[in-house]
Amino acid sequence: MTVAVGNDKRLQDELKRSGNIPTHIAIIMDGNGRWAKKRGLPRIAGHNEGVESVRDTVEACGQLGVKYLTLYAFSTENWKRPKDEVSMLMRLLMRALRDETDKLYQNNVRVRVIGDIQSLPQEVQSELADAIEKTKLNTGLNLFLALSYSGRWDVTTAIRKIADDVMRGTLSPESIDEPIVSAYLSTKDVPDPDLLIRTGGEVRISNFLLWQLAYSEIYISSLFWPEFRRTEIYAAIADYQHRERRFGMVSEQVQSSGHKPSTVTQFLKNVSRL
DSSP, rough: OOOOOOHHHHHHHHHHHSSSSOEEEEEEEEHHHHHHTTTTTHHHHHHHHHHHHHHHHHHHHHHHHEEEEEEEEEEEGGGGGGHHHHEEEEEEEHHHHHHHHHHHHHHHHEEEHHHHHHHGGGGHHHHHHHHHHHHHTOOOOEEEEEEEEEEHHHHHHHHHHHHHHHTTTTTTGGGHHHHHHTTTSTTSSSOOOOOEOOTTOOOOTTTTSTTTTTEEEEEEEOGGGGGGGGGHHHHHHHHHHHOOTTSOOGEEEEEOOSSOOOOOOHHHHHHHHO
């Protein structure tokens, strides 16, 4: 759904008044291929349209004051796809970086990457390095692209680094606790996601941020990623605001924020009226 600028600002203001905006949102962008197949189009058409959803989501999150947005752009398992599709995806990634970096810089977005970057084609690595370098001083939204990434790869890599430091004598086994493990992950300087969004209707986390998602709220959208635009982000955040995050405690122990949480039903009614 396209929302006029004035109405979009009203929706954003309503979200900000109704509760906390998540500090960190992670998204599994699923359904590009199914979106294309449903329309009798080649799979790459779905990936192309998905770029529009990325653009709208990044812009909306930046405007709302989200500090970290992590997009599952290409998993380790995605290397198993047909070579032609992988090649097209890499070309699409390069083109998107070339086309979007200047706008990201102007919008104060900082580009960062997690994953086994060395496995990506050299041309992609070069484009990523340029985007990271150009935006490194930006202070707004931190946009993390998870590329050639998997949660098991992340944890395994962290274990290897911990083992190396134990062997060197710079880390004692007795000192290893959860904060230490977190400090060795690719997201070491980033708070864990408050909200995980998955599109396409699938109900699984697909090897994404396995350690970091331990207490994240999960929102599943039946929409395919190319259909997922800013109003869906707003609905996901409204749903998040309606939840009580107890972290193992009981309700009576959780301090009230003083905000009246918005409900998804009411928020979607507001959207439909605009």
